[in-house]
Amino acid sequence: MSQSFLQQELQPASVSLKSQKNTLLISHGRPPWYGPDGQRTSDAFVIGVAGASTDVTHVARQIVKALGSIPTVLILSQDSFYKHHSPEEIKLAFESKFDFDSPHAIDMKLFASCLADLKACRQSNIPVYSFEEHQRLEETKYAYGATVIIAEGIMALQDPALRNLYDLKVYVQCDSDLMLARRIARDTKERGRSVDGILEQYLRYVKPSYDNFVRPTSAFADIIVPGQNNEVAIELISTHTRRQLQERSNSFRPKMVTSSSYSPDLINKPLENDPNLMILPSTSQLKGIFTILRSKDTSRQDFIFFTDRLSTILVEHALQLLPYSPHLVTTPLDVPSYGKKLDTKHLCGVSIQRSGSALERGFLRVINDVPIGTLLIQSNSQDGEPLLLDVKLPLLVRHRSSAQDTWVFLLDAQIGTGAAAFMSIRILLDHGVQQDHIIFVTFLVARTGGITTLRRAFPHVRIVSGTIDNDMREGWLEGDRGEGNEEGRKIKIWVMNPGMGQIGDRYYL
Structure with missing residues (x-):
C-alpha cells in the first residue's frame, strides 16, 4: 500500500x-x-x-x-x-x-x-x-x-x-x-x-x-x-x-473562467441585477472595513478583528433569506405582539477549509448552537484542478431523510474561479440538500471569474457577498514536487484584483 x-x-x-x-x-x-x-x-x-x-x-x-x-x-x-x-x-x-x-x-x-x-x-x-x-x-x-x-x-x-x-x-x-x-x-x-x-x-x-x-x-x-x-x-x-x-477525466477549472469571461449573460446582465446574488450596501463603514482588510500593512490582530466583524455583518444580512412564520408573543406588559419566528426544520453551517473557516466565528455569533461541518478542497499541484480531500458534514446532511429539510450556510472567503464553490454545492446536492436551501456567504466575488457559470448551473442557490472585485488575472505558482511533478514545474492560477491576499494564511498564521 x-x-x-x-x-x-x-x-x-x-x-x-x-x-x-x-x-x-x-x-x-x-x-x-x-x-x-x-x-x-x-x-x-x-x-x-x-x-x-x-x-x-x-x-x-x-x-x-x-x-x-x-x-x-x-x-x-x-x-x-x-x-x-x-x-x-x-x-x-x-x-x-x-x-x-x-x-x-x-x-x-x-x-x-x-x-x-x-x-x-x-x-x-x-x-x-x-x-x-x-x-x-x-x-x-x-x-x-x-x-x-x-x-x-x-x-x-x-x-x-x-x-x-x-x-x-x-x-x-x-x-x-x-x-x-x-x-x-x-x-x-x-x-x-x-x-x-x-x-x-x-x-x-x-x-x-x-x-x-x-x-x-x-x-x-x-x-x-x-x-x-x-x-x-x-x-x-x-x-x-x-x-x-x-x-x-475532464479539465474543469479553465472552463469556469473562460466560459464566464466571454459569457453574453455577463455583458447583458450585470451581477448587481441578479436577485439571488446579494451584495452588501456600499456604506462608509463597509468601505472602511475593506480598506483595512485589503491593506498588506494591516496587523494580524486587526485583520482577525475586522474579518470577524465583516463575517458577522454578512451572516446577519444572510439571515433574511431564511423562511419566517408569523408568531404571537405576550410582552412583559401583558400586551400581545405580532412578530416573526424562524421557520426552519434544520439549520447548519459548512465551511470550505481553510479560508472559509475565517467566517465561522462570525457565523456562530449570529446563529448560536448549530452544527458546523467542513469540506477540504485544494488545488491539484499539477494542473490546478480542485480536489476533494476530506468531507466532515453535520449528521443532518449525512442522512438524505434530514438533508432535504436542512438549510445550509456555505462559508468561503471568496469566489474567484468558482471551482471550490462549484464542488461544494455539488457535494451538498449529492447529499440531498435542496438547491434553494443553500446560502453561500463570502467576502468577495470576482466579476470576471466563475460566478456567471456558477449562477447558471445553480440558479436557486443564494449568494451573499461583501463586494465585487472586477478583475481576475492569470499568474503562476511553483508546484509541489512529487509524483507527476518531479521537477516542481509551475502551475497556472487565477488571482482576484484588488483582492485581500491569502485570507486563510493572514487569519491563521
Missing part, C-alpha cells in the same frame, strides 16, 4: 486494514465528477468481485494495492448486508447451524441500493453487521466520494440488479483446500470461532452453497482470476481501471 494513502475507515479505528470490511482510501483526492452545467459527467467505476469468501477479500486488497495512487477507492463488502436476524436465527447461528452462505441470507435489495447511490456519486449509509453478535446493528457507516468502488462478496455476481451496476465483473477461482485453509485462519483470528464450528459450517453450508450458487456465477464474469499466483490478472484489472478513469 502506498504510504501516501490516508485511511478513513468505515469500521472502528482500532481495526487493522486486513480485518476491515468497508474501507475508504484517499490518496490525491477526488477530482471533479461534473461539468460546468453542474450535472454529473461520470459515475464511479465499479468492480464486482465474487468467488470463495476469503479469496474475494484477498483479491480486492490486491487490486487496491495495484491501483496505487488512484484517488479515493472504496472497498464495499457484501458481509455488511446480512439481513436482520430473529432470536431463533441468532440461536442457530451461535450453534453453527444457520446458513449464512445462501443468497436469501443477504439483503440484495439494500446492497444494490447503496451501491447505486455510491456509483451515482451520492452519499450512502452502509449497515454495520456484527459477526460476534450475529446481528445487523442499528448504527450505519457513512460513505461518500469514491472514484473506484470494489464490491466484494461470494454473491456479488449472483443478483441481476448488482451485475447491472458493475463496470467490470471479476470471478476468483480457488482450490477448495486453499479456500478452507484461508477460512479457518480468518474466522479464528477475526471472528472468534472454533475450528470445529468452522469445519461443521463449511461442510454443511459453505461448500454446498459454493457449488450451487457461487461457482455458476463465473459465467457472468468479464475476467476469471486465480486465487493465487495472479499478478498478471491483477495488473490487467488495474491497467484497465486506470484507463477508464483517464477517459472520464
